[in-house]
Amino acid sequence: MTHADVAPEARADLDPAVAQEVFAADVALAQLTTMRVGGHAERILVARSSAELAEFARELWDDGEPWLLLGGGSNTVVSDDGFPGTLVLVRNTGIDAIADATLADGEVRVRVQAGHDWDALVAATVERGLAGIEALSGIPGLAGAAPVQNIGAYGCELADVLHSIEFLESGHAEPRRMSAAELELGYRDSAIKQGLEGVVLSIDLVLTDRSPAHGAHQVDGQGIDPDQAEATAPVRYAQLAQALGVELGAHVPLTQLRSAVLALRASKGMVLDAADHDTWSSGSFFTNPIVAASFAVTLPENAPRFPVQEAEVAPTVTSLEDIAAGAPLRASHGAAGTPSRQVKLSAAWLIEHAGIPRGYRLPGSGAAISSKHTLALTNQGGASAADVAELARFVVQRVQQEFGVILAPEPRLYGLEV
Template sequence: MRVGGPAERLIVARSREDLVAHALELWRSDEPWMLLGGGSNTVVSDEGFPGAVLLVRNTGAARITDEADGSAPGEVRLRVQAGHDWDLLVAACVDRGWAGIEALSGIPGSAGAAPIQNIGAYGQELAQVLHSIEFLDLERGEVRRIPAAELELGYRDSIIKQGLEGVVVSIDLMLSEEFDEATRGAHAEAPAPTAEVSYAQLAQALGVELGDRVPIRQLRDSVLRLRASKGMVLDPSDHDTWSSGSFFTNPIVTEAFARTLPADAPRFPIAAEEPAPAVTTLEELAAGAPLRLPEPVADPMVKLSAAWLIEHAGIERGYRLPGSGAAISSKHTLAITNRGGASASDVAELARLVVQRVQQEFGVILAPEPNLYGLEL
């Protein structure tokens, strides 16, 4: 966003070993510290950060090929260092014919940040392909591997975002390989790897039906065009891209509450978890197990469109407060942008206004998506 003050001290970790060593040193010193990847999803106050900022710059991606990699035929297990540029990774995977993250094209930032909020776009989420992460645990003071199933990945959420402190050192992805490199090298006429189109806007842009399959390169190119049309691909000459992407997450509310909103307010059902069976076998009872009772049926949940709520609360594209250097993007109401010369205070002031207007109009409190340091909404 090109706002925010300086760090008191800056440390750059260019290798896995550096990252672990610097983090452990910071924890032992009790100095205030902040971990920073690409910085695209971070907004820091104008006062800056009163401590050490550790820049994650360890890069590299390698296929795991030993017998214990856990991959099945047609799968590729890929280990990616935390500081590796995410979109360069996606581009490299598409070039090799490895499918699973092509719809996540154009997302700025580094690979290590991806599992923290379970990045997702255009019908794909990291949770669909994440195998595990290598994690330097602050409490334990050691590196451990955490399977994806234990990360409690949800909509822009994970156990790390909810309080598990430490540093993502690397991530392992499990991607699909329709044709291995040897096959494609020997047979140039082999069909291109494909992926299912599972997002309506993307299907429309591609001129196909939901559920159809298209070549992964074609899907990536279409996603990049869509993101660029919304100002979500960085262009130094376009102030609409001077942002942290979507500034607010789409609210998740009960279906009952959603019915109080206008009928034309978009809402998308959230798949509910299957309740545990309320059956206790005779063998379990004989062994002393407690009697399981039926769990109460939870209210169905739906996801709302934050963009729709903002627009219908009277905040239009391009809206800005008098004298402020920050404005709503002229392309997309979810983005707050720096029009040139904006301060972090300008950004926070506009964000607070948006939250206030939506709450007053619809009773929904929007939550910020970026990490905010020294700023309150």
């Protein structure tokens, strides 16, 4: 395999000046990730089709050399030393309807190539009147990364609509169709994230056709004249309902819901904007910790707590109290194998109430807490990957000291320790 050029569009959503250039293999990760930090890879390959992506993967596995798969770069932070191997850029795009006789009336199955921009996908489905992922508007990155992280926001997550993925597993010659159930999706988690090695080539979603062209709609059991109808979806998140000025569970037009989500994300610096350094980040840097309810009661009364279904996921952290009692890290069961009751905490609240305000930065550092949201670590211009890691360690230490909770980073980290 030879070196391939990085497509100009690879940075079109990040820096128009940089996007005018065509990079060869000496491009830095700082130019390909939304955090805008990181050194060079030894070489770069660009996969513009699923077949090419699979071919690159097979050859690299056979070669045995280290390699890194990179989509939109919104969930990856690489050290200043760079990556000691090959960088494979995922750039296969396209959306296709898939015939599926097993679907219920009004359901539509779509296949999305792994390199398709996620928010462009959401925009296309909303325009078509397909409901299911409108609350995931504005999430940066590409479609192939969505099942790895089980992305979610505002009361919706990919697990709600994912049908299957086309997956090339390490050591296998041909891709296979892998169901959503096989992926064992949990809170920002999946079998892939937990170690299943392979490459996502495409994803299949099952969405609901709420377009007037589909016929009479049913909202709360009431039929709507198709000529008067507008594609709608229920509001499932309190903050979103408040922003829309409606009751939780109310139906609003898909376009209105998408606009409200984008506005909320922008207010938190979570919509990419080259002119806004608060968006030079990897989004939420820490996951909201899931802990035993018995530990959560030891936190201040005003600490937000959210119920978690027993089967959702093992705790993402183990409290110091539990460790002292001999519990293993990430223990998920109580006595006799009975799942313990769990609650989800707000990482943003823990950070802020550990004495780390919005906009905080360590002396001399180019990295800072976002001025809009304490959950985001940002590059305020000239930050190094070391700056980001140092700030992340400081946050983890302060929250641990104040509340006995160890925060876990959400993005993939290479050559860095938090």
